[in-house]
Amino acid sequence: MKIVKRISYLILIICLLSVQASLPEDAFGQKDKTLNEQLKEFEELKAELRANESQQAVTKEEIGAAREEIAQLSQEQEDLEKEIETLNEEISQLEKDIISKNDEMKNIISYYQLSSTGEDAYLEYLFTATDFTDFIYRMSIAEQLSDYNDTLIDEYTDLIKENENKKEEASAKMVELEAKTKELESRLIKLNSKLETTMEGAMSIEQEIEVMDRLIKNLKEEYNMYKCDYNLTYDECIIEALGDQLYDTKFYRPLQSGRVSSVWGPRSFTLGGRPYSDFHRAVDFSTSRGSKVYAAANGQVKLVINAKASYDKNHKNVCGGNKIYIIHIVDGKKYTTAYYHLKDIKVKEGDLVTHNTVIATVGGTSYEYWDNCSTGAHLHFQVAPGHYGDEFKTYSGFNAASINPKKVINYPSRGRPFSGR
Numbered sequence: 001m002k003i004v005k006r007i008s009y010l011i012l013i014i015c016l017l018s019v020q021a022s023l024p025e026d027a028f029g030q031k032d033k034t035l036n037e038q039l040k041e042f043e044e045l046k047a048e049l050r051a052n053e054s055q056q057a058v059t060k061e062e063i064g065a066a067r068e069e070i071a072q073l074s075q076e077q078e079d080l081e082k083e084i085e086t087l088n089e090e091i092s093q094l095e096k097d098i099i100s101k102n103d104e105m106k107n108i109i110s111y112y113q114l115s116s117t118g119e120d121a122y123l124e125y126l127f128t129a130t131d132f133t134d135f136i137y138r139m140s141i142a143e144q145l146s147d148y149n150d151t152l153i154d155e156y157t158d159l160i161k162e163n164e165n166k167k168e169e170a171s172a173k174m175v176e177l178e179a180k181t182k183e184l185e186s187r188l189i190k191l192n193s194k195l196e197t198t199m200e201g202a203m204s205i206e207q208e209i210e211v212m213d214r215l216i217k218n219l220k221e222e223y224n225m226y227k228c229d230y231n232l233t234y235d236e237c238i239i240e241a242l243g244d245q246l247y248d249t250k251f252y253r254p255l256q257s258g259r260v261s262s263v264w265g266p267r268s269f270t271l272g273g274r275p276y277s278d279f280h281r282a283v284d285f286s287t288s289r290g291s292k293v294y295a296a297a298n299g300q301v302k303l304v305i306n307a308k309a310s311y312d313k314n315h316k317n318v319c320g321g322n323k324i325y326i327i328h329i330v331d332g333k334k335y336t337t338a339y340y341h342l343k344d345i346k347v348k349e350g351d352l353v354t355h356n357t358v359i360a361t362v363g364g365t366s367y368e369y370w371d372n373c374s375t376g377a378h379l380h381f382q383v384a385p386g387h388y389g390d391e392f393k394t395y396s397g398f399n400a401a402s403i404n405p406k407k408v409i410n411y412p413s414r415g416r417p418f419s420g421r
């Protein structure tokens with residue numbers, strides 16, 4: 001099949017050469033390189049990646065330490081919140097005590113005034129006391145009541161003082177809590193920017209170099225297959241060879257139906273019981289496991305990461321699982337689209353696809369044991385202007401170049417379903 005395809009490409013090239021298809025001038029970046037230049041660049045990049053390896057190990061350690069610190073801070077924060085809660089309970093109890101003391105005092109004062117002061121008491125004696133003994137008895141009770149009243153006033157004052165102290169303590173704790181929260185937040189921001197490159201699609205240096213070796217091997221194969229001079233630029237070679245098969249007028253949704261579960265931008269989520277946040281440089285479509293994944297536009301499969309195969313070989317999980325990268329020219333501009341968390345891969349590197357080609361099926365569940373960065377069936381769809389292997393040569397380069405997919409493809413807002421492509 002591939003041979004037939006290739007022969008037809010050769011025929012196509014001859015046709016194209018005779019027709020001299022006119023290509024939009026801005027279709028290709030200014031970074032067009034000859035294969036020889038690219039080979040040299042690849043070697044430099046590989047050396048750079050290897051040099052980065054030790055630095056990445058340090059970053060990973062830092063992330064581990066920061067995570068621990070954040071866990072500790074969260075615990076401290078929780079403890080402080082509990083303390084404040086207890087203080088507030090104590091304060092409200094004190095307020096209740098103060099109110100009841102206050103009532104008690106009012107009663108005593110009114111009785112004391114009625115029964116023991118000046119004329120009132122004398123008149124009372126005249127009209128109610130049966131004898132002098134009774135009057136003396138009443139006066140002594142009034143004196144006792146007066147003492148009791150003094151004690152009550154002292155207790156009342158103490159309660160108010162205690163309440164004020166507790167309130168001060170609580171507001172100090174609150175300030176402390178706010179400072180801790182701020183500290184936690186700034187730590188999280190720093191940690192997140194580090195995590196950003198490690199989440200969902202991150203490749204290890206090992207894998208990155210493996211991918212690069214494959215890319216350059218494919219590139220050489222393409223040059224040889226299309227009989228391109230190594231001193232031609234990649235664009236000159238591939239466009240001559242593939243012509244309008246890379247072209248499309250627009251992007252299509254990569255699924256027949258689904259629901260937008262995560263959009264471009266900062267987000268928080270839980271993975272393996274741990275809270276994470278990152279900057280999502282893509283859109284996620286949730287749909288049932290095994291659903292067909294289509295190429296978003298005509299193009300060529302540039303890269304296939306078979307995470308299942310590598311897991312079966314070395315038992316290492318790959319964040320993002322099985323992945324496919326496709327290069328396109330849409331509306332005269334170069335793009336790369338990426339598809340992550342795939343169950344089955346249906347295409348090979350170098351395959352030409354149309355926007356109706358089924359390239360894979362949806363994974364992302366626990367059945368896809370080789371993918372440790374997904375919590376449910378969904379497709380992660382990412383897009384960057386430029387071609388993988390040309391404008392950018394690494395995963396992080398692709399990631400950095402990525403744009404909000406909403407700019408090139410139509411889909412509803414987060415949480416909303418869609419049907420049709």
Ligand SMILES: [Zn+2]
Pocket residue numbers: 200262280282283284379380381
């Ligand atoms: Zn995603």
